[in-house]
Amino acid sequence: MIEVRxxxxxxxxxxxxxxxxxxxxPGIVTGFLGPxxxxxxxxxxxxxxxxxxxxxxxxxxxxxxxxxxxxxHEVGALLEARAVHxxxxxFNHLLALAQTHGIPRWRVSEVIELVGLESxxxxxxxxxxxxxxxxxxxxxxxxxxxxxxxxxEPANGLDPEGIRWIRNLLRSLAAEGRTVxxxxxxxxxxxxxxxxxxxxxxxxxxxxTTVADFVARASSGAPVRVRSPQxxxxxxxxxxxxxxxxxxxxxxxxxxxxxxxxxxxLAAAQQIVLHELxxxxxxxxxxxxxxxxxxxxxxxxxxxxxxxxxxxxxSEPTQ
Amino acid sequence: MSTTSATRAPxxxxxxxxRVTLPRVIRSEWTxxxxxxxxxxxxxxxxxxxxxxxxxxxxxxxxxxxxxSLFERLxxxxxxxxxxxxxxxxxxxxxxxxxxxxxxxxxxxxxxSLMAAPKRLPVLWAKLLVFSAxxxxxxxxxxxxxxxxxxxxxxxxxxxxxxxxAHALRAIFGAALFTTATGALCIALGTIVRRTAGGISLFVxxxxxxxxxxxxxxxxxxxxxxxxLPSSLGQAVAQALTGPHDFAPWAAFAIFCGYxxxxxxxxxxxxxxxxx
Numbered sequence: 386m387i388e389v390r391x392x393x394x395x396x397x398x399x400x401x402x403x404x405x406x407x408x409x410x411p412g413i414v415t416g417f418l419g420p421x422x423x424x425x426x427x428x429x430x431x432x433x434x435x436x437x438x439x440x441x442x443x444x445x446x447x448x449x450x451x452x453x454x455x456x457x458h459e460v461g462a463l464l465e466a467r468a469v470h471x472x473x474x475x476f477n478h479l480l481a482l483a484q485t486h487g488i489p490r491w492r493v494s495e496v497i498e499l500v501g502l503e504s505x506x507x508x509x510x511x512x513x514x515x516x517x518x519x520x521x522x523x524x525x526x527x528x529x530x531x532x533x534x535x536x537x538e539p540a541n542g543l544d545p546e547g548i549r550w551i552r553n554l555l556r557s558l559a560a561e562g563r564t565v566x567x568x569x570x571x572x573x574x575x576x577x578x579x580x581x582x583x584x585x586x587x588x589x590x591x592x593x594t595t596v597a598d599f600v601a602r603a604s605s606g607a608p609v610r611v612r613s614p615q616x617x618x619x620x621x622x623x624x625x626x627x628x629x630x631x632x633x634x635x636x637x638x639x640x641x642x643x644x645x646x647x648x649x650x651l652a653a654a655q656q657i658v659l660h661e662l663x664x665x666x667x668x669x670x671x672x673x674x675x676x677x678x679x680x681x682x683x684x685x686x687x688x689x690x691x692x693x694x695x696x697x698x699x700s701e702p703t704q
Numbered sequence: 705m706s707t708t709s710a711t712r713a714p715x716x717x718x719x720x721x722x723r724v725t726l727p728r729v730i731r732s733e734w735t736x737x738x739x740x741x742x743x744x745x746x747x748x749x750x751x752x753x754x755x756x757x758x759x760x761x762x763x764x765x766x767x768x769x770x771x772x773s774l775f776e777r778l779x780x781x782x783x784x785x786x787x788x789x790x791x792x793x794x795x796x797x798x799x800x801x802x803x804x805x806x807x808x809x810x811x812x813x814x815x816x817s818l819m820a821a822p823k824r825l826p827v828l829w830a831k832l833l834v835f836s837a838x839x840x841x842x843x844x845x846x847x848x849x850x851x852x853x854x855x856x857x858x859x860x861x862x863x864x865x866x867x868x869x870a871h872a873l874r875a876i877f878g879a880a881l882f883t884t885a886t887g888a889l890c891i892a893l894g895t896i897v898r899r900t901a902g903g904i905s906l907f908v909x910x911x912x913x914x915x916x917x918x919x920x921x922x923x924x925x926x927x928x929x930x931x932x933l934p935s936s937l938g939q940a941v942a943q944a945l946t947g948p949h950d951f952a953p954w955a956a957f958a959i960f961c962g963y964x965x966x967x968x969x970x971x972x973x974x975x976x977x978x979x980x
């Protein structure tokens with residue numbers, strides 16, 4: 386359980402985190418979402434006792450991180466920035482961390498096996514690929530078999546197989562009753578991994594909700610796709626019913642302002658045949674974009690700054 | 705996938721885990737010290753300098769014996785010649801001391817270290833203890849080797865000293881202790897500046913450049929300041945032959961330990977206060 390109350394961090398005049406309040410509960414995967422510069426990494430560093438908050442508190446199981454007597458057993462963390470001496474081997478890095486808690490050597494070998502680094506564990510970390518570095522970071526996080534896991538952008542640098550691996554790992558950790566808190570800017574990844582979402586922009590809380598709710602909230606006002614052999618009659622009926630329709634390339638209509646139920650009833654009343662009636666959902670990606678569009682600190686990172694609302698369930702980010 | 709977590713009761717070990725203690729952090733720092741190639745090379749270099757440079761100089765002097773003037777023959781100081789390697793050993797250990805901590809800041813390792821020991825100060829104490837213990841043991845052995853090897857070579861023309869000569873044992877232990885304290889001071893310097901280049905520059909500036917600057921002051925002022933410079937304090941304790949204005953050997957070392965303690969205190973406060 387992670388509890389964040391009124392958490393605020395100023396770096397000089399810049400406000401990185403602004404009165405954040407949220408709770409990360411055990412047993413589920415909680416995603417931490419926000420554009421670049423939103424304050425995700427800072428929030429995690431505050432939780433982990435690396436930075437001191439300007440105001441407010443962040444506690445893990447009711448304690449400040451700095452007061453934990455056995456922190457690696459309580460919280461396992463993977464930071465976005467690398468936190469490994471490049472001149473040491475992966476094994477010795479983990480061994481040095483383990484020794485601070487009297488964690489036995491066999492546990493070091495065990496986590497190396499768990500993350501699949503057996504073949505390179507004796508090599509210098511400086512020779513590791515980004516993906517191997519991430520796996521080493523995950524091994525360090527799991528070293529103390531912690532009840533809470535905090536991971537900043539764990540999918541960074543992982544190949545598709547690695548991404549699937551980390552997703553399954555996180556889900557199984559949550560299923561064991563642990564608290565799993567991960568940040569990502571990969572919204573599609575979050576959609577498949579997280580149960581709950583905490584969304585921030587410019588250091589402020591934007592949403593604290595389930596993934597399904599978050600998508601639904603952004604989907605309100607999303608159009609309905611309708612296909613009919615009588616498009617003219619249908620467009621007229623929709624117009625009278627208070628909706629607006631646009632023909633699209635494949636002959637279907639995109640209808641705004643009416644729900645699929647309303648469209649179905651209008652068509653039935655006019656005896657218009659429908660071949661398709663599909664409420665379009667926005668993807669988490671689009672939901673995120675549309676909800677955070679005012680809070681993106683660096684607009685140019687979105688290309689022209691226009692918020693893309695491509696109305697396909699699994700769209701890639703558009704330019 | 706995870707056989708361990710599958711067979712485990714959910715979230716069992718959290719509170720039951722072993723706590724962080726200073727002896728455990730010391731163990732961790734011991735591992736860290738010996739598992740870096742650069743550390744092993746620096747220690748080897750410092751050892752070789754302290755043990756080998758003196759005998760090498762002695763051998764050169766003995767080989768040139770027939771070319772030496774009577775004055776030069778009479779003024780050979782066998783103790784200081786045989787221990788002269790401490791200057792280089794001190795430089796190697798100072799750089800290693802700085803890098804012990806700045807290497808962690810540079811690579812980000814410091815964040816792992818501080819997450820494992822979030823009280824922070826145990827990390828600094830453990831680094832100081834491990835580094836000082838290793839340095840002291842190596843430097844005492846190396847100083848004895850340098851001294852005894854040097855005297856064996858000087859014996860060729862009977863200008864050698866022995867362990868029972870005046871100042872001999874004091875200079876041997878003085879050189880080893882001063883190098884050790886310098887290393888500790890440099891760990892603290894590294895903690896304060898957090899950058900390798902900055903830490904080494906600061907060390908070189910204070911130990912090697914400052915004496916040159918003081919030397920261009922009016923002589924009365926220079927003589928008043930000079931004994932307090934780290935370089936003068938080092939000479940006072942590590943050399944048999946000391947200057948007229950220098951402090952007594954152990955008084956000089958005590959003053960230098962005071963400097964070291966002060967710098968460590970500043971480093972400790974900053975380590976606690978600053979964001980990592």
